[in-house]
Amino acid sequence: MSDKATEIANLLAPTVQALELELLGVEYLTAPGGATLRLYIDVPQSLLEKRGEVDIDDCERVSREVSAQLDVEDPISVNYTLEVSSPGLDRPLFTLQHYQRHQGESAKVTLKLASNGRRRLQGEILSVDEQRNEVTFGVDNAPFVVSFDNIDKARIIPDWAALGLAPSKPKGPAPKNADKATKKPSNQSAAKKPRAE
DSSP, X not given: OOHHHHHHHHHHHHHHHHTTXXXXXXEEEEETTEEEEXXXXXXXXXXXXXXXXXXXHHHHHHHHHHHHHHHHXXXXXSOEEEEEEOOOTTOBOOSHHHHHHTTXXXXXXXXXXXXXXXXXXXXXXXXXXXXXXXXXXXXXXXXXXXXXXXXXXEEEOOOTTTTTOSOOOOOSOOOTTTTSOSSOOOOSOSSOOOOOO
């Protein structure tokens, strides 16, 4: 997260927590004419079984409370749009704890500065070293160590097959001449002309 996003996350986290939710992270995106403040919220692991996933009502509650707080605290000096979202299946990763929680899953990562000639990588999260502030990914069948401070953005790559959402492959061999039309050509006209009498 950027410095501004971190500042806003620290400001809003207690408000979100008071609603029995967790503020996963914040994206602060600037553009000409304004900015977008995007909050990702989730249900804490300890409450997941009891209350289920984040829903639209949770997003609306957080939006109301956070809007009021932002109006009072005023940490953003430009016009901005507030968006409150669940993390989704391709959830973003903001902290080292997020990487630990999703160890063994695959992620798509963008780096701030190139490492070993790469700014983008995709691979399994193999391990997290909190003392060294590093995350190790399995990339091209080899470990790829990245400093956590050098990660710009990262998202989980959903395992669509495990979720039962992958497109099913046809079973058995492909039919012969599947690409050819099965209808035989005919020299007859499509419509018979009426006969003159």
